[in-house]
Structure formats: structure tokens, C-alpha cells
Amino acid sequence: MTSVDGVEHWQWGSDEVRLHFAHGPETPPRLLAVTPADREPDDRAPDDPAALWRSALPVVELALAGDGRHGTAGKRHVDGAAAQRLRLVSKDSEVVDGVHRLVLELAEPDDGVRVRAHYEIASGIPVVRTWAEVVAGGRPVVVEYVSSFVLAGLGHGRRWESELVLWRAANPWSGEFRWSARTLAAEGLYDVGMVAYDQLGSKNRITATSTGAWSTSEMLPMGILSDERSGAMLAWQVEHCGAWHWELGDRLGAVYLVVSGPTAAEHQCSVPLGAGESFRTVPASVAVVPGGGLDAVGAVLTAHRRRIRRPHPDNVELPVVYNDFLNALMSNPTTDRVLPLVEAAAALGVDGYCIDAGWYDDEDGGWWDAVGEWLPSARRFPGGGLKAVIDRIRSAGLRPGLWLEPEVVGLRSPLAESLPEAAFFRRSGERVLEWGRYQLDLRHPAALKHLDGVVDRLMADFDLGYLKLDYNIDIGAGTELAGSVGLGLLEHNRAHLDWVRDVLDRYPGLTIEGCAAGGSRTDAATGALFPIQSLTDQQDFRNMPPIAAAAPLAITPEQAGVWASVDGTMSHEELAFSLISGMSARIHLAGRIDTLDEGGREVVRAALDVYRELRPSIAAGEPVWPLGLPGWRDDWIALGTRTPSDELLLAVWRRGGGAATRIPLPQWLGPDPQVEVLYPTWAGEAVAVGDGVLELTLPEETSARLLRLRPKR
Numbered sequence: 133m134t135s136v137d138g139v140e141h142w143q144w145g146s147d148e149v150r151l152h153f154a155h156g157p158e159t160p161p162r163l164l165a166v167t168p169a170d171r172e173p174d175d176r177a178p179d180d181p182a183a184l185w186r187s188a189l190p191v192v193e194l195a196l197a198g199d200g201r202h203g204t205a206g207k208r209h210v211d212g213a214a215a216q217r218l219r220l221v222s223k224d225s226e227v228v229d230g231v232h233r234l235v236l237e238l239a240e241p242d243d244g245v246r247v248r249a250h251y252e253i254a255s256g257i258p259v260v261r262t263w264a265e266v267v268a269g270g271r272p273v274v275v276e277y278v279s280s281f282v283l284a285g286l287g288h289g290r291r292w293e294s295e296l297v298l299w300r301a302a303n304p305w306s307g308e309f310r311w312s313a314r315t316l317a318a319e320g321l322y323d324v325g326m327v328a329y330d331q332l333g334s335k336n337r338i339t340a341t342s343t344g345a346w347s348t349s350e351m352l353p354m355g356i357l358s359d360e361r362s363g364a365m366l367a368w369q370v371e372h373c374g375a376w377h378w379e380l381g382d383r384l385g386a387v388y389l390v391v392s393g394p395t396a397a398e399h400q401c402s403v404p405l406g407a408g409e410s411f412r413t414v415p416a417s418v419a420v421v422p423g424g425g426l427d428a429v430g431a432v433l434t435a436h437r438r439r440i441r442r443p444h445p446d447n448v449e450l451p452v453v454y455n456d457f458l459n460a461l462m463s464n465p466t467t468d469r470v471l472p473l474v475e476a477a478a479a480l481g482v483d484g485y486c487i488d489a490g491w492y493d494d495e496d497g498g499w500w501d502a503v504g505e506w507l508p509s510a511r512r513f514p515g516g517g518l519k520a521v522i523d524r525i526r527s528a529g530l531r532p533g534l535w536l537e538p539e540v541v542g543l544r545s546p547l548a549e550s551l552p553e554a555a556f557f558r559r560s561g562e563r564v565l566e567w568g569r570y571q572l573d574l575r576h577p578a579a580l581k582h583l584d585g586v587v588d589r590l591m592a593d594f595d596l597g598y599l600k601l602d603y604n605i606d607i608g609a610g611t612e613l614a615g616s617v618g619l620g621l622l623e624h625n626r627a628h629l630d631w632v633r634d635v636l637d638r639y640p641g642l643t644i645e646g647c648a649a650g651g652s653r654t655d656a657a658t659g660a661l662f663p664i665q666s667l668t669d670q671q672d673f674r675n676m677p678p679i680a681a682a683a684p685l686a687i688t689p690e691q692a693g694v695w696a697s698v699d700g701t702m703s704h705e706e707l708a709f710s711l712i713s714g715m716s717a718r719i720h721l722a723g724r725i726d727t728l729d730e731g732g733r734e735v736v737r738a739a740l741d742v743y744r745e746l747r748p749s750i751a752a753g754e755p756v757w758p759l760g761l762p763g764w765r766d767d768w769i770a771l772g773t774r775t776p777s778d779e780l781l782l783a784v785w786r787r788g789g790g791a792a793t794r795i796p797l798p799q800w801l802g803p804d805p806q807v808e809v810l811y812p813t814w815a816g817e818a819v820a821v822g823d824g825v826l827e828l829t830l831p832e833e834t835s836a837r838l839l840r841l842r843p844k845r
Contacts, residue, residue: 139185144225144251145169146232148258149420151251153236154185160218161236162188163283166260166366168422184285187384190215191236191249192264193282197274197402206335207397208381209277209390214240218247230255243270247278259436261371263415268405275403276396280416281368284388286357286380292387293317298380299356299426300340301686303348306670308651309682311761313358321382333382341377341398345539345571345621346606346652352686353378353655356429357389365421367429371440371656372414374625375399375610375618391416394618400609401618414622417656426761427798430685431754431774437659437688442636446643446663447690450718450747452740453533453598454480457488458722459671459697463499465490466512470521476726478528480736484598485525486533486645491518501568503537504545506586522594533598533643534590538583539628540569540605547582555579557611557620564607571607573620574627587635596642600666601632603648629661636661645693651679654686664718666693673697673710674834677785678762680713681771684755689773692717700727704735705835708812709785711739712836715811716750716771716783719743735812742811742838749775756780758795758826768793778843780805784828785836792818792829799824802843811838 139156141164150169155161164184195201195212204211218238225234236249246267253260262281287296293316302310316322316338324334340351347353353370355378368391370376375394380387393414394401403411419432441447454477461469465487477485493499494509508518516523525532541547541556548570555578557564557571564571572579590596610621632644646653646662650669659665665687668679673696680694694714698707698721714720719740728736756772767789773781780801786793797805803824809817817837818829830837 141181144234146253146255148256149253149260151260154181155220160190160215160238161220163191164188165285166283166418166420168258168420180289184288187285187288187386189282189284189388190218191282192238192247193277193279193390194247194266195277197276204332208337209379209395210381210383210388212277214245217241217244240269245269245273254439257435257439258421258432259417259419261415261417264413265410266405267410268407270407272404272406275405275411277392278413279390279392280413281391281418284383284386286387286389288386293322295360296387297358297360298338299358301352301354303350303352303651305349305649305652306668307764308654308668308679309686310764311682316387321380323382327385332384337379337381339377339379343375343399344606344608345374346648347373347376347655349606349652354686363423365429367419367421367433368416369656370414370416371660372625373629373653373655373657374621375401376414394622399618400616401622402616403619404614427756434684434688434754437656440660442661444663448751450690450751451483452719452721452743453484453486454482454721454725455486455488458695459699460722460724461488463489467514467521471524472726474525474528474530478530480725480733481740482530482721484531484533486535486598486600488535488600491534501542502544504541504547506536519593531597532594533596533600535600535602537602537604539572539603541572543568543570551582552578557607559612559617566605566607569605573611573624574631575623580631583631591639598643600645600647603653629657632661659687659691664691664693668695670695671697674787676710676713677769677787678764678766680717681762681769683717689717689753689755690751693720694718695720695722697723698728698736699724700729700732704731705832707732707735708739709834709836711736712783712785712811712838715739715743715746715838716773716781739811746781749773749781752776756798758797770795780841782839782841783836784839786830786833788833791831792827795826795828797824797826797841801841805841805843808840809837810840
């Protein structure tokens with residue numbers, strides 16, 4: 133610890149990353165910088181600590197109703213008056229099982245609000261995970277904003293408007309993971325020169341916000357800030373399955389980042405706290421990467437996500453599941469339709485069969501607005517019912533699975549009348565209806581009792597190995613709770629994850645897939661609990677590569693369910709193209725597999741044989757993007773996996789353009805690695821490697837190859 137002009141400076145962290153703090157007797161503690169720790173000991177302090185102290189913000193930003201902000205104006209979530217009144221009471225640190233933890237205890241004077249700022253860093257991973265707790269003191273308060281993470285001073289002393297580049301990802305339905313990179317100026321944030329006139333800055337901000345229960349339906353809850361001069365990158369993610377917000381703004385000649393869950397301004401989320409009551413923010417995690425580009429960011433975030441994830445055998449075994457929805461039964465299963473697909477799946481050697489939506493529908497099309505009871509249809513499965521079909525799945529050597537949409541009750545379901553009114557989302561005194569469905573509020577015991585009864589009955593009747601939990605409406609801002617609909621949604625989100633956690637505890641052998649209109653909940657909180665997640669509803673196999681190739685920046689490959697849709701109308705090259713889309717992640721086999729001829733079946737079986745060999749490398753590997761993150765219309769797309777033995781598994785797709793491409797290879801492979809075509813092996817391609825570049829020719833459009841490259845020993 134050192135003192136400069138009465139301000140105390142100290143560091144905390146691990147061998148990978150250091151946090152630089154400072155505080156004075158008349159100010160709250162501030163986080164000056166987050167830096168890599170692999171420097172010489174005398175070079176670990178941030179440059180110009182006095183200037184960073186001036187632009188730094190309190191370690192937690194806090195705004196209370198009736199209190200607001202002080203020293204700024206506009207829409208930005210900085211300079212909360214309550215945050216400025218906080219003073220450091222204590223700091224406690226420990227290291228347990230390789231995880232470094234720090235808790236800063238802050239308090240207002242005169243028995244006011246207390247705040248605990250939590251930080252943790254796992255040894256070997258340069259990621260800071262952080263959250264805050266707010267505790268009301270001797271008087272009630274209403275929290276309108278509290279941050280999960282705050283860091284200012286970014287781009288200090290630099291022309292940050294052109295030298296800092298923001299990466300963020302739009303996440304449209306069926307076109308997920310659309311990353312783009314633009315300078316802060318291109319995003320609308322400029323150094324307007326007003327700091328020289330004793331102003332804080334421009335009052336503008338760059339924001340990303342999600343409202344509602346689809347956490348990733350428009351944007352991913354992530355961002356990356358790249359320093360174009362040094363190559364350093366700062367990446368962050370909000371670890372929550374509901375509403376979230378982050379913003380970048382300029383302040384006193386530098387740039388700040390604040391990350392949070394729902395807010396009063398953006399999400400109608402205010403938190404009333406009685407004396408002594410507390411509130412915990414959603415977690416956020418920040419990765420510090422000094423170089424190596426997006427490959428390094430992907431490796432760090434993948435390691436972090438694996439660390440915080442609930443362990444499950446599925447993430448080690450990576451079984452192949454056939455799901456009969458996409459381009460096959462499309463929510464219209466019957467015994468006559470399912471059984472040929474079961475036989476075809478067994479003949480191909482898949483591990484599981486999931487019957488998707490419609491198995492409970494005794495009408496034609498009632499599967500949408502009459503859902504809720506989850507009772508098997510008798511009409512669809514004559515001669516023994518659904519149990520006979522599931523027994524046939526099991527006797528064919530496949531683990532049986534069912535689709536379920538637990539959070540909704542259809543307008544025409546008997547449950548819409550039998551469950552208590554408080555078990556549903558309500559706003560302005562009215563039950564919320566969205567697209568013929570009501571939303572269950574999983575904070576209510578009657579809703580939980582109903583869902584527990586459904587799952588326990590299905591497990592008792594069918595001994596399922598797989599459940600696909602879908603969610604196909606977005607219920608909006610939330611439900612009434614103490615006058616705050618956003619707080620109601622937050623507490624429902626947490627109750628939903630608690631319920632899934634409890635189901636996994638009761639049935640440890642059960643695999644639960646998370647799905648929300650395809651990829652509308654590809655967030656880190658969902659990924660930390662569900663063993664496998666759906667990425668998309670995309671039905672055109674030609675559009676799958678840009679989704680599959682960009683996904684590892686948001687989710688671990690072994691949790692990423694990628695549709696590989698195949699049928700008898702496709703050429704062998706098209707079959708291989710579709711299958712390779714899932715071979716770096718998790719294969720969700722789909723389509724009319726019963727229409728494949730023997731040649732087509734052999735193409736699929738060969739892919740699954742190769743995939744079984746690669747599964748351990750996928751579960752432990754790191755993503756690599758030799759051609760960069762894919763654009764939606766790119767002709768050539770590539771996704772690599774760096775294995776623990778420093779091999780590169782490389783999937784390459786051609787969707788158009790010229791027949792040849794040049795792919796720069798990672799330096800760790802060496803200039804002249806050995807290359808092997810793993811799949812398909814019927815030839816037709818031309819492959820050459822030299823001077824660190826792979827030259828690949830694929831004569832046919834809509835073709836792909838899976839390669840393995842090894843450094844020469």
C-alpha cells in the first residue's frame with residue numbers, strides 16, 4: 133500500500149490479473165485499473181495514478197429514489213449521490229481452493245446504506261467475477277440503480293474515440309451471434325473538448341440493454357473493448373437470464389464502463405428495502421487479455437464458463453441427440469410418424485431421441501394455446517400410448533427425451549382457471565396475456581408445485597434421460613412486486629433457475645436442454661446451469677455455419693446444440709456440409725433421416741464415427757477463428773478448435789465465391805504443419821500448407837471439410 137497526496141493506493145489479485153484500488157478519507161474507494169499481472173514487480177501500477185484517481189468512479193455505483201445523482205446529468209448511470217457518500221469500512225481477502233476473493237465493505241455515515249463489493253479471480257484464468265450487495269441501514273430506501281461492475285479510466289491519455297474499438301453482437305432470431313466492431317466515434321461517442329472547460333464530458337453514452345425474459349433476443353449480454361494501439365482487449369458479460377444493461381461513456385478525458393442487471397430507468401426495476409433488508413445484484417465477469425485477439429478472448433471466456441458451470445456428465449460425454457422437430461415432424465408427432473424416425477436414428481448410431489412439441493396435443497394445432505397440463509395425447513399414440521413409443525425408443529438403444537415449455541399456460545388450458553391468480557404474471561391489476569399464453573410466476577408455491585408434479589410424473593412414467601425446456605414468448609418488463617414489475621421479473625428469473633437446479637438435484641442423470649425460441653437465452657447464467665443449450669431455430673442448413681462458427685464466443689462448444697438437418701433430397705456434399713456445422717460443438721441431428729438411402733446413411737454414420745473420436749478434444753478445447761468471426765453472407769467460413777495436445781481441428785465451409793481460399797494458421801502450429809482430412813474422406817478437395825497458410829480448394833459450392841493440423845515434431 134502506498135499513499136499519494138493523502139490518497140492510499142493498494143493492489144489485489146492473482147498471478148494473472150491485478151486490480152488497482154485507491155481511497156481517501158473524504159471519498160469512496162475507487163477502482164483505478166484492471167491490468168495483467170505478468171509484468172515486472174515495479175511496473176504493475178497503472179500509469180499516472182493521480183490522473184486516474186480524478187476520472188475513477190466509486191467501486192459501486194448506487195442511486196436511491198429521492199437522491200439521484202450529483203455532478204452529472206443525462207441518462208448515464210454514474211455519479212450516484214449515494215455512491216459518493218460511501219466510505220471504506222473494511223477489506224477482507226482470502227484464497228480458497230485456488231479462488232481469490234475480496235470483499236470491500238462500504239457504508240454511508242449515520243447508519244445509512246451499507247454495500248459489499250465482491251470480487252473473485254480463479255487462479256490461472258484472467259477473469260474478474262464481481263457483484264454487489266446493498267443493505268439498508270436504519271431507514272428504508274428504494275434502490276433505483278446499483279452496478280455489478282464499474283471501471284473508469286479506459287483510454288486515459290489516448291485518442292480513445294478512434295483507438296478504442298467496441299465489439300458487440302446483435303442476436304436476431306435464426307441469425308444469432310452477429311458480431312460487429314466499430315470505433316467509439318463510429319458508435320457516436322466523441323471527445324467533445326468540454327473537459328478543458330471544467331465539464332465532465334459529452335453526457336452521451338453507448339448502451340446495450342435487454343428488457344424482458346428473453347435475455348438474448350436482440351443483443352448478447354456481452355461486449356469487448358479493443359485497444360487498437362496495444363492489442364489489449366477487455367471483455368465483459370452479464371451473467372443473468374433476464375433484463376440487463378451496460379454502458380460506455382466519456383468522463384474527465386477517459387472512458388468508463390458500468391455493467392448491471394435491471395434498472396429503474398430501463399426496466400422499471402426499483403428495489404424497496406426496509407431497515408436491515410438486502411439486495412444482491414446479478415454477477416458480471418470481466419476478462420483482461422493483453423494480446424492474442426479474439427482467439428485469446430475466446431480461450432479465456434471458455435475457461436471461465438467451464439469453471440462456473442454446474443458439473444454434469446453430459447459435458448464430458450457429448451451424446452448425439454436426434455430431435456424430431458426441425459424439418460421433420462414440426463410439432464406434429466404421432467406413433468406412425470415417430471417410429472420410422474426412431475428406427476432410422478438407431479441405425480445411424482445416435483445416442484438419444486427427443487420427441488419435440490405436440491406430444492400432449494389431442495387437437496390439430498392445440499399444442500400452442502392449450503398447453504399447461506402436459507398430459508400425453510391418447511389420440512396421437514394409439515395402441516399403448518406415448519409410453520409404448522418411449523419404450524420403443526429405449527429398446528432401440530436410445531435415451532428417450534421429451535420437449536416441455538414449463539413457464540407458460542395456454543389461454544385454453546384448464547390450469548388457466550384452476551391455478552391461483554397470483555401464480556401468473558400481472559401488470560396494472562391484469563393477468564398478462566402474450567400470444568395466447570399466460571406466464572407462470574415461479575416465485576409462487578402453486579406454480580412450483582404444479583411444475584414439480586409434472587416433472588415427477590413424467591420421470592416416473594417414462595424414466596426420461598433428456599428434457600428440452602423451451603420458452604417461446606417474451607412476457608415483457610415483468611410482473612408486479614412492491615410496485616416494481618422489473619423486480620418481479622428478476623425474482624422470477626432467479627426462481628426459475630432455482631427450480632431447474634432442484635430438478636437436476638433430484639434427477640442427477642437427467643440432461644436438461646435450455647431453449648428459448650432457439651437462441652434467445654444464450655446467457656452465462658443459463659449456461660452455468662443447463663448442460664446443453666439450443667443456439668437457434670434456423671432451418672436452412674446453408675445458413676447454419678455463421679451461427680455455429682460465431683457461437684463459441686458466447687457459449688462453451690460442448691454446450692452448444694447445433695442443428696445438423698439431413699434428408700434424402702440432399703447430395704452427399706450437402707449432407708457433409710450440414711453435419712460439419714455440429715462437429716465442433718454438439719450435434720442436434722434433425723430432418724427426415726428416414727428418407728436417407730444407404731449412401732446417405734453411410735455419410736451420416738461416418739460423421740458420427742469421427743465425432744465420437746473428437747468429443748474429448750471438443751470438451752477441453754479452445755475456439756479459434758482463422759478467418760475472423762463470420763459475417764452473415766460470407767462465402768467462406770472457418771472455425772477451429774485448439775486441442776489440449778496443440779492440434780487444430782478446423783471446420784471450413786464454402787457457401788459461394790471462388791473455389792479456393794487461403795486461411796492463415798495460428799503461429800503455435802508452426803510454419804509447415806501436417807494436415808489430414810478427417811471428414812468427408814471421399815476426396816474432391818485440394819489441400820496444401822506452407823508458410824503458415826492453408827490453401828484449400830473445394831470445387832462444389834455448399835461443401836465443407838473437417839481437417840486436423842498437427843505441428844511437425
